[in-house]
Amino acid sequence: MKGRVAFIPTAHKIEFHEYDVPAPAAGGLVAAVTQTNVCGSEVHMWKGEFGRRGVMPGHEMSGRIEALGAGLRADWAGVPVKEGDRIAPVYYTVCNRCVNCVAGNHAACTAKVLGARHPDEPPHFTATFATHYVVKPDQHFYRIPDNVPDLVASSANCAMSQVFWSLDRARLAYGETIVVLGAGGLGLHAMAIAKARGARVIAVDGVDLRLREARRFGADETVDMRDYADAEARDKRVRELCAGWPDVVLEVAGVPEAFSEALKMVRVGGRVIEVGNISSGLTVQLAPSTITFKSLEIIGVATYPPHYLKKSLDFLAANIDHLPYREMCDATFPLSHAAEALDKSERREVTRAGLIPAQD
Secondary structure, three states: OEEEEEEEEEOOEEEEEEEEOOOOOOOOEEEEEEEEEEOHHHHHHHOOOOOOOOEOOOOOEEEEEEEEOOOOOEOOOOOEOOOOOEEEEOOOEOOOOOHHHHOOOHHHOOOOEOOOOOOOOOOOOOOOOEOEEEEOOOOOEEEOOOOOOHHHHHHHOOHHHHHHHHHHHOOOOOOOEEEEEOOOHHHHHHHHHHHHOOOEEEEEEOOHHHHHHHHHOOOOEEEEOOOOOOHHHHHHHHHHHHOOOOOEEEEOOOOHHHHHHHHHHOOOOOEEEEOOOOOOOOOOOOOHHHHHHOOOEEEEOOOOOOOHHHHHHHHHHHHOOOOOHHHOOOEEEEHHHHHHHHHHHHOOOOOOEEEEHHHO
16 A cells, blocks of 8 residues: 655655555554644744755644554553544654653653654654654554544644643643733644633734634633734733733744743743744844843743643543634645645644645
């Protein structure tokens, strides 16, 4: 059986490679990709900010088990699985032995392993802009709850699990106020989780669709960047809405200026969570004294402890009927139209684009 997998060799160019789909290793599995999403990371890849020699896009996915390796009978939560079951995999592996894993911060595993650099490297299907995906024996995956559709479960894989972990690391508590800079997929998931734990949520964005969705996912207030066009004006507006200062600011806009804005916006002794800025070539000037004199805690988050994917899937199952998760993915494309999905995502014409291989 043949399958296809995507590769971005340079900015704004994508190509597809075809290979034989391998048999699963003992303790692993092979899944057919039912949906994969365009996350903010893929937009950075599309813009040429990642991978000087090219990069394999895709890490958020839902899939259906096509073949189980010898000895594999259950997911990492102990739930029995069989061929045909729907699963969501964590897109990397952790060692469980380094100083950070032992301390419970698997997201900072010093031996973390992602997919291959090029699809020519066996087993080829190690990123999710593809028809198939190979789950290795030491790679976490979880069965998708029956009431959570593929288009919803696919975003649990990265966006939701990552902000879930970030809010826990920042110890966001009942009654605190959080400002979320950016109302894309990451931001909307963060708003829903923050609201569920009793926080007051303020969303900042400049796109009508995103501001509307922010309200639906739990934002108590929104700040339109078109009405408050500079950082000083937005800071003043947030302080008016807080009648003071926010306790936590989460940056998921993915622009360097948003980080420096978060430092100025948060209260003295507050916490700033940095998730959105992942491109090493993008920088911003700031005064370190802002951090010093405000006694700020800066929390950087990339990825998440693998069991947070299970926590996210359980949250979706419990909230699927009273939050508009089914509408978060507001545009789907065949896998072969990945370039169009990436272009529309870069221009922020969609909140979350999904690719569906079966539509080809």
